[in-house]
Amino acid sequence: MKREALLDAAESVLFEHGTQALTLAAVADRAGVSKGGLLYHFPTKEALVKAMVARVIEEFDGLIASYDDGAPGSYTRAYVEATFEILGGEARAYRRWSAITAAAADPEQAEPLNEAMRRWHGRDPGDDPDPGAAQVVRLAAEGLWEVVSHAPELYDGEQLAALKRRLLALLP
Template sequence: MKREALLDAAESLLFEHGTQALTLAAVADRAGVSKGGLLYHFPTKEALVRAMVARVIEEFDGLVASHDDGTPGSYSRAYVEATFEILTGEARAHRRWSAITAAATDPEQAEPLNEAMRRWHGEPAGERDPGAAMVVRLAAEGLWEVVSHAPELYDGEQLEALKQRLLALLER
């Protein structure tokens, strides 16, 4: 059993049933492996949660990097593009985020995510209007949170219009 499939199983349990359902036995059962097979990759529930948090951070960092061309203001544009790629792409991605946030309620478990938030929402160099860039990134973050809880609220056309509006704010 691959590590990624175990993480997927844990994330689906979290999303479907909440943090109380995240047990090593339940993850092993969902993934169709023995508990020993799971323990080989994740010896504790805390190790499993750390790996889920790390994967979310790495995936988002990778998306941002793929859109950041290094020109002035490109970081915030990349942040918006990455956010909307997740919101309009594979449904699992934004569910994953809310599940991981719920799982990382222990301050020690949440610290990598908190550090990533400080980095993502800090003041990157080269912004034309740092205040507007901050507002745009926070708006994208807020939209992500809303869509995580109410995915039916905005259709694809509405999300595209919101993305274009946020990008336009960065060009002023």
């Protein structure tokens, strides 16, 4: 079994049943592997949570980088594009929610995600033509991600596309 499939199984357990249900046995059962097979990749629950958090950060950083062409204001546009790409994929939309939930019980586990948030939202606005608008747009995208993570049925694809267009239109 591949590491990514085990992380997918852990996210599913968390999303469907909450933090109290996240056990190595439950993840192994969901993934259809022996507990030993899971332990080969993740020797502890903490290692599993750490990997979930790292995957969320790496995925989002990679998406931003793929959209950011370095032009003035492109970081915020890339942030919006990356957010909506994630929101368009149901499994990925709840990834961050699951990682945050799993890490919340342990400040040390949550720190990498906290650091990423500081980096994503604390950027020097010097390259944005309108730093205030850029900040508002990133925060709105962040809030939308949070809402969709908890209630994915609220917005269909057409509504998400309209919201994306509106947010991008707020940028110079």
